[in-house]
Amino acid sequence: MSVVALRKSGAIYSDDFSSPSLDSRWSVSPTDPSRWSLTDAPGSLRLKSGAQPLYLFLDALSSIKQFVFDMKNTYNPQTSQSTGGIAVFADHTDFFRVEEYYDSALGTVKSFPWLRLVRDYNTYSAYWSEDGNIWHIIGSEEFNRLAPKIGIFFDSTADDYLDIEQIRIFSHPALTVSNLSPGTRVELLDSQGEVVDSKTCRAGQTTVQFDMLKHPIPFHGSFRFFKADDQEPISSSDQLEMWGGDEYDFAPSLTLFFIDGEGNEVLLQDNTEQFLGHMLQGQYKEVKMIARNTMNSGTFTNIQAMLTSYAGTDQFKRLVEVAADQNGVPGTWGDSFTLPDTAAGHEQIFWTRISRETDPSLIEKTTHVHFGLKLSSVYMK
Incomplete structure (x- = not known):
């Protein structure tokens, strides 16, 4: 996430x-x-x-x-x-x-x-x-x-x-976090999880700033977010390398997983290549995937997924399809789908299908199928 x-x-x-x-x-x-x-x-x-x-x-x-x-x-x-x-x-x-x-x-x-x-x-x-x-x-x-x-x-x-x-x-002594609601409190944590600074978004504002001249540069740490007057965090970011002048948006998204061949959930990292497994037999491989709201509060709405190019090429896109789940099985296959609103602690299932290459001139060359998946949503606090 x-x-x-x-x-x-x-x-x-x-x-x-x-x-x-x-x-x-x-x-x-x-x-x-x-x-x-x-x-x-x-x-x-x-x-x-x-x-x-x-x-x-x-x-x-x-x-x-x-x-x-x-x-x-x-x-x-x-x-x-x-x-x-x-x-x-x-x-x-x-x-x-x-x-x-x-x-x-x-x-x-x-x-x-x-x-x-x-x-x-x-x-x-x-x-x-x-x-x-x-x-x-x-x-x-x-x-x-x-x-x-x-x-x-x-x-x-x-x-x-x-x-x-x-x-x-x-570029600047201060680090900025934007896209906040008034009253949202943002804590800056060091690599050990200790709070080193805290800022609250003021009325009429959408940003907070942290003075990074008080901290080691680059600073290794994370953010933790709280709703106004709430003692339980909305969520925390991953560990980051931060520099003065960095500008971050508070932009939570659904956390994605896929189910491997042994039935285990495997986390899909943003902007990171992940191997989904081998196709040992058959003409295609179906992979069950999960979009989970791991926030402590809030709902994701307008959830849309779309196949995208990978590494600047669409050469494998024709071999990949996606579908939302319908009662435990894939629904209509295509290059995009939508998902229902998903509240904190809830999840949605969807599927990816990768087909074998059938073009005789390309079979020997196609040992791996690469593709991208873009998932967008709106987070409602």
Whole structure:
């Protein structure tokens, strides 16, 4: 059962520098291959000192007005002239940087395992973190340039280097859940099932938002939904990998199963290929299937099913038919059917029939029959 549908992903870019070559989306300036390496410190991008500052820009970020840019790194600057970090760059005389450096006045290194840059149009906010989860603000800056370059930099003439272990970028600090009724409460649970945040959809609204800057990114967890003033949940989502900027719709659907050759119910996952079994004899195989309302409350109405193409092709559709159940046996076969309204805890039976290939020119080639099934419905709370 799908309780939520991802409408828009907030993930923009992620790189752990485990590839033997640098991602082509990085634009390097100056273009001197001796200034960086992916092999000196395996699993890291090593930036090396030189006569000029070294910049690596992600050109696609110039046109994105809101994002969160995280960098995990190791750097131990030894002189006050050595700096590294995240750069917002218009030209060599006009830039804004989140810097790690050596404070000669205090004799200490101002370097952190994680740096974060949050862009909100022309406002840039900088943070640091020890673990990439809990963040502390450094400050904010206005930088009113139309399309600045965004990336990482290293500016040092000393014999040192900066190792970057991970870059992760997502589109917004908040995650949105939509298609809610006023009063609906949504809980955000971590991977252990513990509630880490809770929001209630206000009157006149259909969405709630969670501040993902308070949580590890990507966040692994789930949602739990409650009707207004109800202590029992409507339902919970599956475990998800969430990013800031993700947009989800509360979109519950019927849970589908098929009955295998041993009489067991087998769950059909959304958008996932499932093997229905072998056809050992006969001209066709009939598979009994179940559409079950596993919600704790509410009714699914306007339930419609339709055969669809699989992997962009309809070549096997002519070998497949579906039918609603009629008193324990298949009804009229076709490429679609409708089902009655189905309340919480109830189910409907339907059938799928897969026929053998009869075209002599295709028999040897047709060892598997692939097809898709689209089931749509309306959930009434």
